[in-house]
Amino acid sequence: xxxxxxxxxxxxxxxxxxxxxxxxxxxxxxxxxxxxxxxxxxxxxxxxxxxxxxxxxxxxxxxxxxxxxxxxxxxxxxxxxxxxxxxxxxxxxxxxxxxxxxxxxxxxxxxxxxxxxxxxxxxxxxxxxxxxxxxxxxxxxxxxxxxxxxxxxxxxxxxxxxxxxxxxxxxxxxxxxxxxxxxxxxxxxxxxxxxxxxxxxxxxxxxxxxxxxxxxxxxxxxxxxxxxxxxxxxxxxxxxxxxxxxxxxxxxxxxxxxxxxxxxxxxxxxxxxxxxxxxxxxxxxxxxxxxxxxxx
Amino acid sequence: xxxxxxxxxxxxxxxxxxxxxxxxxxxxxxxxxxxxxxxxxxxxxxxxxxxxxxxxxxxxxxxxxxxxxxxxxxxxxxxxxxxxxxxxxxxxxxxxxxxxxxxxxxxxxxxxxxxxxxxxxxxxxxxxxxxxxxxxxxxxxxxxxxxxxxxxxxxxxxxxxxxxxxxxxxxxxxxxxxxxxxxxxxxxxxxxxxxxxxxxxxxxxxxxxxxxxxxxxxxxxxxxxxxxxxxxxxxxxxxxxxxxxxxxxxxxxxxxxxxxxxxxxxxxxxxxxxxx
Numbered sequence: 001x002x003x004x005x006x007x008x009x010x011x012x013x014x015x016x017x018x019x020x021x022x023x024x025x026x027x028x029x030x031x032x033x034x035x036x037x038x039x040x041x042x043x044x045x046x047x048x049x050x051x052x053x054x055x056x057x058x059x060x061x062x063x064x065x066x067x068x069x070x071x072x073x074x075x076x077x078x079x080x081x082x083x084x085x086x087x088x089x090x091x092x093x094x095x096x097x098x099x100x101x102x103x104x105x106x107x108x109x110x111x112x113x114x115x116x117x118x119x120x121x122x123x124x125x126x127x128x129x130x131x132x133x134x135x136x137x138x139x140x141x142x143x144x145x146x147x148x149x150x151x152x153x154x155x156x157x158x159x160x161x162x163x164x165x166x167x168x169x170x171x172x173x174x175x176x177x178x179x180x181x182x183x184x185x186x187x188x189x190x191x192x193x194x195x196x197x198x199x200x201x202x203x204x205x206x207x208x209x210x211x212x213x214x215x216x217x218x219x220x221x222x223x224x225x226x227x228x229x230x231x232x233x234x235x236x237x238x239x240x241x242x243x244x245x246x247x248x249x250x251x252x253x254x255x256x257x258x259x260x261x262x263x264x265x266x267x268x269x270x271x272x273x274x275x276x277x278x279x280x281x282x283x284x285x286x287x288x289x290x291x292x293x294x295x296x
Numbered sequence: 297x298x299x300x301x302x303x304x305x306x307x308x309x310x311x312x313x314x315x316x317x318x319x320x321x322x323x324x325x326x327x328x329x330x331x332x333x334x335x336x337x338x339x340x341x342x343x344x345x346x347x348x349x350x351x352x353x354x355x356x357x358x359x360x361x362x363x364x365x366x367x368x369x370x371x372x373x374x375x376x377x378x379x380x381x382x383x384x385x386x387x388x389x390x391x392x393x394x395x396x397x398x399x400x401x402x403x404x405x406x407x408x409x410x411x412x413x414x415x416x417x418x419x420x421x422x423x424x425x426x427x428x429x430x431x432x433x434x435x436x437x438x439x440x441x442x443x444x445x446x447x448x449x450x451x452x453x454x455x456x457x458x459x460x461x462x463x464x465x466x467x468x469x470x471x472x473x474x475x476x477x478x479x480x481x482x483x484x485x486x487x488x489x490x491x492x493x494x495x496x497x498x499x500x501x502x503x504x505x506x507x508x509x510x511x512x513x514x515x516x517x518x519x520x521x522x523x524x525x526x527x528x529x530x531x532x533x534x535x536x537x538x539x540x541x542x543x544x545x546x547x548x549x550x551x552x553x554x555x556x557x558x559x560x561x562x563x564x565x566x567x568x569x570x571x572x
């Protein structure tokens with residue numbers, strides 16, 4: 001009997017302790033998922049009046065050249081940023097794993113951009129990229145090169161944004177990769193050193209294969225976050241110029257539809273599309289992982 | 297063993313690492329230098345590297361250009377509430393999910409975890425509409441309410457609670473402690489490293505997040521620093537020294553905290569990779 005009472009008590013505490021979080025996640029995260037799908041079948045006016053339009057938003061979306069452009073831009077961001085960032089982060093992490101002096105100093109400095117707000121980072125880079133007075137153009141012209149229109153030339157603006165994004169995300173991912181590398185048993189390296197393996201050989205034969213679980217984590221998280229690029233694009237590129245269409249990502253286009261043009265139904269359809277693209281890519285990665293990820 | 301320091305391979309490593317440091321640090325140095333320059337120094341051709349006089353004028357001007365002091369307080373306030381609110385709600389639920397048996401526990405947990413699969417930009421629009429319905433747009437609570445709840449934080453802390461031994465809890469229960477007392481007095485101190493890690497990750501997010509505050513609070517008086525910088529970025533596009541002063545002060549608090557708690561910051565991030 002007493003045992004039964006304590007069970008009931010346990011249930012009460014269990015439900016009571018998960019209640020605030022469960023209600024909060026339900027209201028602010030689970031309900032919104034259903035809501036976005038629902039709204040994507042509606043035309044939502046400026047005062048949130050809804051009119052059922054069936055698949056109209058989706059039909060319109062697949063015929064919308066700006067959507068295709070934004071999707072293509074997003075793919076370019078992913079294809080440039082993710083591999084370059086991961087390779088650089090991995091190189092730095094493995095260099096920091098050698099017996100050099102001042103390791104923790106390097107680690108701390110490289111981490112600084114990771115705790116700096118993206119709004120400030122974008123502001124600094126916008127100033128450095130400034131075509132008339134920016135320091136980068138000053139250096140270029142001192143070296144005898146032509147000045148460049150980094151953020152207004154539609155041909156290069158996207159890549160200039162990639163530079164900012166890579167610069168600001170290397171340190172964070174380097175720390176995660178370094179933790180992964182440090183988790184590799186020292187005995188492998190000792191055995192390799194006895195066999196006379198060079199540092200580069202050790203990297204390719206020990207570090208790289210054994211860090212793949214961490215590499216996989218970094219790849220998935222950076223894919224997902226790069227697919228949702230927003231801050232740097234929004235801050236660096238002016239709303240009016242030619243470069244806007246050439247740099248705008250899916251999330252920026254979503255944002256403009258939802259909050260600048262007040263087309264919330266259409267914006268919801270864009271969000272649904274992005275959701276499925278990210279799901280597909282994550283699922284594909286998960287499926288591919290046993291081809292290259294080694295779990296010990 | 298010490299001789300390998302002279303190895304040309306090691307010199308190359310230092311060259312690469314120091315080159316990386318210069319690229320990492322230069323934008324920050326340039327931000328600080330610009331923030332002390334006059335407008336004419338900032339736009340001089342060829343560029344002036346050091347200001348002729350280190351004056352704080354830009355740091356004064358930022359407070360009149362926008363309600364900068366208010367933005368600062370808004371950021372501190374909402375960051376503190378987000379961090380402690382999230383730690384409270386997540387740890388409480390994580391404890392229950394990890395250590396109390398009740399019907400439906402695992403199903404509820406799986407449903408909540410599904411939130412992790414959804415890209416964060418997906419929630420923004422309905423969250424905004426909810427805030428509008430609750431008449432919370434352009435208020436401070438709008439900045440932090442949705443961020444009080446985190447599926448990731450619950451998942452992370454649950455891992456910590458699950459790794460604790462049963463004996464402690466059994467002993468306390470025999471002494472007649474309630475579940476809540478066990479959670480708050482015995483278990484919570486034991487998962488301190490998890491709480492610190494989550495707190496740091498949340499602080500980093502709450503201080504720096506841009507899109508959400510920009511959407512809900514359009515009045516400058518209610519903006520946090522991130523949205524304030526974005527607002528200035530659109531408004532005062534020519535006065536870079538003043539904007540840089542604003543940027544310096546906006547990033548300083550986290551950088552100072554980082555300087556003091558480097559180990560915890562770096563471990564917190566490393567942990568998110570291992571536990572996640």
